Every structure is written in structure tokens, then in C-alpha cells.
Amino acid sequence: MVIAFLSGKGGTGKTLFSVNLASLVKDSVYMDCDVEEPNGHLFLHPEILNQVPVNKIIPVFDPDLCVGCRQCVDFCRYNALAFIHNQVHIEGSLCHGCGGCKIICEHQAVRETAHEIGHIDIGKSNKINTMTGWMNVIEEAATPIIEEMFDHVDKTKLVFADCPPGASCSVMACIKNADYVVVVAEATLYGQENLKLILELLTEFNSHYGIILNQSNTQDNPVKRYIMERNIPILGEVNYELELAKRSSMGEIVSISKSRYHSMFKKFLYQILKEANYE
Incomplete structure (x- = not known):
């Protein structure tokens, strides 16, 4: 099963949740599909076992x-x-x-040639399988790399796909390959407007999804109100904590290192798998 982590904007906590949740599941797969700026490796430090080049076919004219x-x-x-x-x-x-x-x-008069646009690092980090997509500098087409990643991943395992932010073609490539989508949203008006974009996209794809509210301890939470008015499942909430922010900024996997956060992420994992009908 593929669980995709999306957001309407960057910085909401997709990597925080996908890395920490993947770390709780033995033999899971963490996929970093944000191929323009992958950062999951900063937490997991995987041993690279294989590297797969990704090519785009371009025409050559005689x-x-x-x-x-x-x-x-x-x-x-x-x-x-x-x-x-x-x-x-x-x-x-x-x-x-x-x-x-x-x-x-x-x-x-036209023949085709392969042009390398990036590569995929396949590795291992303790009990986690990892896949990290990298797009070459000056390239613009992220989608072929993401599609190649989903072609290679073992979907019989529990896959946590850390997807690009926004609502572009690369995000659509993730959505169409996902069995369930977790949207990570932040409790700001700006976050609400970006959340609307991703929810419209998920509706177009008829996707099954729920929302995690990050930095949710505001007196007036417009995002939570917006979600509840539409009866969208809230998978969990995380209040802003300086300790969590500091530990995460240092690349610490808190679901493993700290018992309090271990319990918190365990609850999130249980709720996600329940909503996704995972057995």
C-alpha cells in the first residue's frame, strides 16, 4: 500500500511525518519524491545499495x-x-x-536518444528501505523521475511517499499512484488557501484522504474550522513545540528517540491505517 504525504505549500511537515511514521514500521519503504529538493536522507542517512539513472527520450533530427x-x-x-x-x-x-x-x-528524419535527467538512490536505513529521487541541475521535468520511482517500488510493502509541495504535475504523479493520501496542513490563512488547492486536486482524482493539522495550537484556527465544516477526516493534531522543532531541525527521528513522541506517532499511524482500510 502506498500512503502519499501532500501539502498545498512547503514547510508544513510532510517529511517530519513521513520519516517518523516509516521508522515505526519494520521493512517499510520511505520514498522521497520531492526530487528537486529531497531531504529525507538528512534524517535516515541510508546506505546506498543501488543507483538507477532516469532518462528522458528526446528527438534528434537528420x-x-x-x-x-x-x-x-x-x-x-x-x-x-x-x-x-x-x-x-x-x-x-x-x-x-x-x-x-x-x-x-x-x-x-527523426530518431530518438536518451537524455539523463536524474537518478534514484535505492538504499537501506536500519529496518527501512529507502528510495530517493534526484533531478539533475538545470532540468525541469520532475514527473518522469517520480513515475520511475513508483515503477521500481515494492507496493506489497507499506510505502510512505514524501511528495513535492503544491499542486503541479509532479504532485499528480504521486496522487495517481497512491492508495491513500495524508494532507499535512498548517493552521494559518495562507495554509488554508493552499489547502484548498490540494483538496480540489484530490477531488478531481477521487482520492481517499485525511488531514493532519500541524502547529495547531492557535486560538482561532481557520484551517480546522474549514476542515470540520466539510466533514473531512482529521487524522490528528500536533501543537507547536519548541523541543519538537529543535530535534527535527537536527535531523532526529523523534518517533524512535523519544518515548512521548513515539506514542504520538503510533497513534497517528494507527488512525491513518484505519482510515486507509489497511490490514
Whole structure:
């Protein structure tokens, strides 16, 4: 089963919860799908056992076979192609590697080549299996790396997927591969507006989800009020604690090191698995 941890914005505590919960389950998998800025390894310090390169297929145009018909340029919906000075030019950052230009070319002037956009580190941290996605500098397409991660992960295990923030294509790649979604929200008006975006997305995907409220000890909690008015399951609440913040900022896995937090995260885990109908 894949449990995805999402948020409408960064800094709400996705990594805090996904790392600490994964650490409570023997032979679980922690997936860091935030491939632009992965940070779960700062907590887990995994031993890397294997590294899998991730490639994007991009077209290469043969000027000797190209007749300048521009059918490929007109076909490309991502505006990655342009016909300039009697040659087809490609903007690699815009190309999605769909292969359409090769299919539509009647003169076999297009071949495809692999371009490495990142890699996946597969490792082990004590009793936890780890997968960390890394996108190369200057690359822009995170989704192929995330899709490759889900292709490699053993979904017969309990998988905790630490997903990117926001509501972009990379987040959608996580949602469509998840069996249950945990949304981590913070108790601010800004947090509420970003929460609305992710909830709209989850509704579009018809996802099964619940919410954890982080930093919830405010007198007027607009996010909690918003959630309760819509009868959305609240999986748990965490008040702001300086001790928890300090320990987490030092990369400490508090669900293992501190008995009080161990009990707290155990309760969260039980509630999540209950809502997800995990057996």
C-alpha cells in the first residue's frame, strides 16, 4: 500500500511525518519524491545499495532527410520545436518526450536518444528501505523521475511517499499512484488557501484522504474550522513545540528517540491505517 504525504505549500511537515511514521514500521519503504529538493536522507542517512539513472527520450533530427514540411513543429503541443534556417531546432527543457514528432514524420528524419535527467538512490536505513529521487541541475521535468520511482517500488510493502509541495504535475504523479493520501496542513490563512488547492486536486482524482493539522495550537484556527465544516477526516493534531522543532531541525527521528513522541506517532499511524482500510 502506498500512503502519499501532500501539502498545498512547503514547510508544513510532510517529511517530519513521513520519516517518523516509516521508522515505526519494520521493512517499510520511505520514498522521497520531492526530487528537486529531497531531504529525507538528512534524517535516515541510508546506505546506498543501488543507483538507477532516469532518462528522458528526446528527438534528434537528420537534416539530410528532413524536407522542411514543419509537420512536427505544428504537431508539438509543448512548443518545443521550431523551424529556423531550414532546420528543426528543439528546446529540450520544453520537450516531454512523447515521441509524437517521430510518429508523424513521413520521411524518417527523426530518431530518438536518451537524455539523463536524474537518478534514484535505492538504499537501506536500519529496518527501512529507502528510495530517493534526484533531478539533475538545470532540468525541469520532475514527473518522469517520480513515475520511475513508483515503477521500481515494492507496493506489497507499506510505502510512505514524501511528495513535492503544491499542486503541479509532479504532485499528480504521486496522487495517481497512491492508495491513500495524508494532507499535512498548517493552521494559518495562507495554509488554508493552499489547502484548498490540494483538496480540489484530490477531488478531481477521487482520492481517499485525511488531514493532519500541524502547529495547531492557535486560538482561532481557520484551517480546522474549514476542515470540520466539510466533514473531512482529521487524522490528528500536533501543537507547536519548541523541543519538537529543535530535534527535527537536527535531523532526529523523534518517533524512535523519544518515548512521548513515539506514542504520538503510533497513534497517528494507527488512525491513518484505519482510515486507509489497511490490514
